[in-house]
Amino acid sequence: MTKEMTGAEMVIQAFLDQGVEHIFGYPGGAVLPIYDALFHNNAIEHILVRHEQAAAHAAEGYARSSGKVGVLLVTSGPGATNAVTGLADALMDSIPLVCISGQVATHLIGNDAFQECDTVGITRPCTKHNYLVRDVNDLARVLHEAFYVAQNGRPGPVVVDIPKDVQFATGTYIGRDNIQHKTYRPKLDAEAEKIAAAVDLIASAKKPIFYTGGGVINSGPEASRLLREFARLTGVPVTSTLMGLGAFPAANRQWLGMLGMHGTYEANLAMHDCDVMVCIGARFDDRITGRLDAFSPGSTKIHIDIDPSSINKNVKVDLPIVGDCGRVLGALVDAWKGRGLKIDQGALDAWWGQIDRWRGRNCLAYRYSDTIIKPQYAIQRLYEATKDKDVYITTEVGQHQMWAAQFFHFEEPNRWLTSGGLGTMGYGLPAAIGAQKAHPGSLVVDIAGEASIQMNMQEMSTAVQFDLPVKVFILNNKYMGMVRQWQELLHGGRYSHSYSETLPDFVKLAEAYGGVGIRCDKPGDLDAAIQEMINVRKPVIFDCIVDQQENCFPMIPSGRAHNEMLLSDSAEDLDSAITDEGKMLV
Amino acid sequence: MPQTSEHIERHTLSVLVDNEPGVLARVIGLFSGRGYNIDSLTVSEVSQEGHLSRITIVTAGTPMVIEQIKNQLDRLVPVHRVRDLTAEATSLERELAMVKVRGVGEARVEALRLAEAFRARVIDATRESFVFEITGKSDKIDQFAYLMETVGLVEVARTGVVAISRGPQAM
Numbered sequence: 188m189t190k191e192m193t194g195a196e197m198v199i200q201a202f203l204d205q206g207v208e209h210i211f212g213y214p215g216g217a218v219l220p221i222y223d224a225l226f227h228n229n230a231i232e233h234i235l236v237r238h239e240q241a242a243a244h245a246a247e248g249y250a251r252s253s254g255k256v257g258v259l260l261v262t263s264g265p266g267a268t269n270a271v272t273g274l275a276d277a278l279m280d281s282i283p284l285v286c287i288s289g290q291v292a293t294h295l296i297g298n299d300a301f302q303e304c305d306t307v308g309i310t311r312p313c314t315k316h317n318y319l320v321r322d323v324n325d326l327a328r329v330l331h332e333a334f335y336v337a338q339n340g341r342p343g344p345v346v347v348d349i350p351k352d353v354q355f356a357t358g359t360y361i362g363r364d365n366i367q368h369k370t371y372r373p374k375l376d377a378e379a380e381k382i383a384a385a386v387d388l389i390a391s392a393k394k395p396i397f398y399t400g401g402g403v404i405n406s407g408p409e410a411s412r413l414l415r416e417f418a419r420l421t422g423v424p425v426t427s428t429l430m431g432l433g434a435f436p437a438a439n440r441q442w443l444g445m446l447g448m449h450g451t452y453e454a455n456l457a458m459h460d461c462d463v464m465v466c467i468g469a470r471f472d473d474r475i476t477g478r479l480d481a482f483s484p485g486s487t488k489i490h491i492d493i494d495p496s497s498i499n500k501n502v503k504v505d506l507p508i509v510g511d512c513g514r515v516l517g518a519l520v521d522a523w524k525g526r527g528l529k530i531d532q533g534a535l536d537a538w539w540g541q542i543d544r545w546r547g548r549n550c551l552a553y554r555y556s557d558t559i560i561k562p563q564y565a566i567q568r569l570y571e572a573t574k575d576k577d578v579y580i581t582t583e584v585g586q587h588q589m590w591a592a593q594f595f596h597f598e599e600p601n602r603w604l605t606s607g608g609l610g611t612m613g614y615g616l617p618a619a620i621g622a623q624k625a626h627p628g629s630l631v632v633d634i635a636g637e638a639s640i641q642m643n644m645q646e647m648s649t650a651v652q653f654d655l656p657v658k659v660f661i662l663n664n665k666y667m668g669m670v671r672q673w674q675e676l677l678h679g680g681r682y683s684h685s686y687s688e689t690l691p692d693f694v695k696l697a698e699a700y701g702g703v704g705i706r707c708d709k710p711g712d713l714d715a716a717i718q719e720m721i722n723v724r725k726p727v728i729f730d731c732i733v734d735q736q737e738n739c740f741p742m743i744p745s746g747r748a749h750n751e752m753l754l755s756d757s758a759e760d761l762d763s764a765i766t767d768e769g770k771m772l773v
Numbered sequence: 774m775p776q777t778s779e780h781i782e783r784h785t786l787s788v789l790v791d792n793e794p795g796v797l798a799r800v801i802g803l804f805s806g807r808g809y810n811i812d813s814l815t816v817s818e819v820s821q822e823g824h825l826s827r828i829t830i831v832t833a834g835t836p837m838v839i840e841q842i843k844n845q846l847d848r849l850v851p852v853h854r855v856r857d858l859t860a861e862a863t864s865l866e867r868e869l870a871m872v873k874v875r876g877v878g879e880a881r882v883e884a885l886r887l888a889e890a891f892r893a894r895v896i897d898a899t900r901e902s903f904v905f906e907i908t909g910k911s912d913k914i915d916q917f918a919y920l921m922e923t924v925g926l927v928e929v930a931r932t933g934v935v936a937i938s939r940g941p942q943a944m
């Protein structure tokens with residue numbers, strides 16, 4: 188299809204051709220022509236956020252919960268710079284976004300015009316790719332390319348910066364079918380020899396482990412299904428990064444829980460002691476490996492990743508396999524079945540015996556109290572109350588995020604939305620809004636901290652306006668708990684600026700926004716209060732007053748190895764837990 | 774990273790890219806953002822119809838870092854191809870320099886003698902100066918400039934390394 192239209196109309200037409208139904212945005216001078224084109228359109232719903240950072244996180248929440256590309260629309264200058272945190276977040280977590288930004292007219296670029304900033308310059312290192320479109324006749328191609336680049340290969344955010352005169356200019360629109368990127372063709376399928384070598388290694392393993400990550404989720408639901416099938420066929424234990432939770436069902440006996448800095452004892456020790464490690468769509472990030480030279484010293488490592496630059500970046504692997512997780516898992520399943528391979532069952536049984544002894548340490552145990560709500564208990568009760576529902580969980584960043592990862596259990600992919608790579612406080616509420624928009628009938632809960640939630644609190648207003656009944660479940664410990672925990676560990680308990688002074692009254696705040704506020708501070712009242720929260724068809728802020736002193740365990744202190752993990756009963760050794768070298772790490 | 778115990782290697786990379794705005798900024802930003810070294814960098818359009826530019830980068834790092842650099846470059850959307858000329862086959866490397874020397878009397882004679890030995894050409898002369906043009910491997914140019922110091926070196930302008938593989942194949 189080719190047709191004459193204005194640049195602004197092309198943006199809307201390209202959205203329609205790409206199947207976009209919802210966009211998150213905020214208007215301003217440099218995008219007014221696009222907003223005008225939106226005015227005449229009923230097929231695309233625009234969700235007006237209250238801050239452009241939230242537009243980006245909402246688009247992320249939308250994308251991660253639905254598998255579609257998230258779209259945001261912002262104005263030039265401050266609109267674009269406000270979106271930067273969300274773009275960087277999406278880059279780190281490989282989330283497909285297309286961000287349309289307005290720019291000053293082409294003849295003004297470089298003149299420090301009102302609300303001008305070098306958007307492509309600023310966003311170059313925090314996007315997968317970006318474009319400044321100077322000619323309206325390039326616009327349609329660039330827009331379709333942007334959607335292609337955002338979702339193919341390792342997904343990521345793409346910015347299309349459009350000067351205002353280009354939005355007004357008339358040119359030729361071409362449909363998406365006529366567009367393929369000139370050069371960008373990610374490799375999806377692995378070489379047959381590599382698949383054969385991988386299944387041979389797995390079949391000969393005595394202490395194997397699957398270490399999976401966000402790549403399995405990004406690859407789509409079929410990848411999760413194939414992971415389950417391959418795990419069932421082989422009997423291999425499975426652990427996952429924070430990003431990968433839900434790809435493998437938590438209720439499955441082969442599930443070891445999350446690994447890494449706040450992962451389970453059994454997952455981390457199994458990583459340390461395994462003889463064959465199969466890393467699927469994860470990237471050996473520092474939260475996972477701990478001290479690199481002590482990371483899983485005896486294992487042969489297979490690494491499946493769509494991005495060749497993830498391979499041998501931190502950890503040298505023995506068998507790199509570049510390809511899409513789903514396709515590679517499919518090939519592994521076929522090869523395993525086709526050749527009728529069997530794992531050494533005796534050795535595997537012994538390995539499971541060892542793992543069960545580690546499990547016996549019950550590493551997530553905490554001391555229950557019937558006078559004060561323990562944060563872990565609050566998550567457990569939330570989980571029990573919602574597990575049979577159609578539920579999506581987002582989080583902010585801090586202790587509450589880790590407790591959510593440990594105590595909320597996921598059976599399906601795309602249900603757990605958290606800022607893993609960038610660790611962005613303020614992610615959870617806008618992400619919940621995006622997820623709720625994609626799944627209007629579902630229960631969406633942002634597990635929050637009292638500090639983080641204040642970073643994008645204003646989005647309560649968006650939730651109320653668009654009738655998005657998200658639930659903000661605040662574990663209110665009156666501290667930036669994760670900061671306090673580190674100060675306890677590294678800085679002699681000097682709690683410099685980590686106490687949450689002058690907190691707002693969250694119940695009144697919810698009401699001021701037109702939502703519902705609930706407060707609970709007694710373990711005995713918790714279940715009823717959670718039930719009340721679930722039953723309200725409105726945005727809710729739940730102020731759950733929890734123990735201020737609780738720390739998050741297990742913990743592998745920075746610079747330590749997996750087998751040097753701290754458990755809650757060893758909390759007294761905290762002072763000596765971190766080496767001087769470890770203090771340099773974050 | 775604990776890999777620092779590995780030895781540092783110098784590699785010459787050829788990178789074929791779409792000649793579009795910002796592509797050089799992307800490449801340079803990758804090196805500065807990730808802390809890689811650039812010893813030399815040259816860039817010029819090589820195909821007008823294809824809108825292609827060729828970037829030659831000389832970089833240094835451990836083998837693991839060099840592999841990272843290649844993969845990171847390859848993953849930039851406008852990059853067509855990355856070739857490691859140091860790793861792959863025998864290749865040719867050349868650099869061009871202009872060397873300005875000032876002096877009178879015996880120094881002038883010595884400058885011309887050195888130029889002759891290095892097969893440098895005189896491309897500008899005044900009563901008290903020369904500008905020489907010299908082409909060759911970088912160490913040859915280093916050596917030429919070093920010897921000229923005693924004669925009266927004023928300044929040097931160098932293009933940086935360009936490189937190509939031997940034999941009939943394109944990169």
Ligand SMILES: Cc1ncc(C[n+]2csc(CCOP(=O)(O)OP(=O)(O)O)c2C)c(N)n1
Binds near residue numbers: 586638664669
């Ligand atoms: C935007 C941003 N600023 C600073 C930090 C550093 N940081 C990490 S966790 C944390 C404290 C979070 O406190 P809260 O939301 O109350 O969560 P808690 O740890 O108490 O559960 C801070 C300041 C961050 N992750 N993101």
Ligand SMILES: [Mg+2]
Binds near residue numbers: 638666
């Ligand atoms: Mg807190």
